[in-house]
Amino acid sequence: METSGCVIFAKNAAAETLAIPMFKGRDIMKIYRAVTIGQFPRKWNEIRTDIEGYMSTTLVKTLDSNKHASYLELRIETGRTHQIRRHLADKRHPVMGDKKYAGTGNELSLAQPRQALHAYRLVFPHPKTKETIRATAPLPGDFKKCLAQLKLR
Incomplete structure (x- = not known):
């Protein structure tokens, strides 16, 4: 398992047709930890x-x-492939456990079984009713363990 947390998926073709413009129009607020x-x-x-x-x-x-180490909240305004991981690595603060962008020289990072990246919250309008939907995924146990080991809260 790599990134954990919230995922949006359509249950049928009609729902997918309604959802695609939300992604293209950046109507979905994506918050990560x-x-x-x-x-x-x-x-x-x-x-x-x-x-x-x-x-x-x-x-x-x-x-x-x-x-x-640092515990961060991140909100992506755009949705490029590996955007968070690339941005943080470019700033010399790669995601803990990221085998692709963190490199191999950091013992703390190598000790993590997966990248410490979690899709914490999604906020978006319901495709039909336009009612605001807020989906939050609690931090998984391995993520909490990583925070505790690093004395972060």
Whole structure:
């Protein structure tokens, strides 16, 4: 298992037809939680970079940090492949346990069985009624264990 948490899927073709414009129109707010290597600055940050020819934006809030690691909340404004992982690695704070972008030189990261990235919350309008839907996935046990081992809360 890699990224854990919330997932949106359509139960039938009609629902898929209604859902596709929400993704294209960026109507879905996607909030993630991550544990990263190193002490990330304790404020909101905006990371904007070009990923494969497209401008990509990730908003980052530090929830807790110490000299070894940081616990972050991230909101992606765009949805590029591996956007969060790439943005954090570019800032020299890769996601803990990320075998692709964290490299192999960090013992803390290597000790994690998977990347410490969790799709925490999705907020979007219901495709038919437009009522706001909020889906939240609690942190899984392995993620909580990672936080505890690193003395983050």
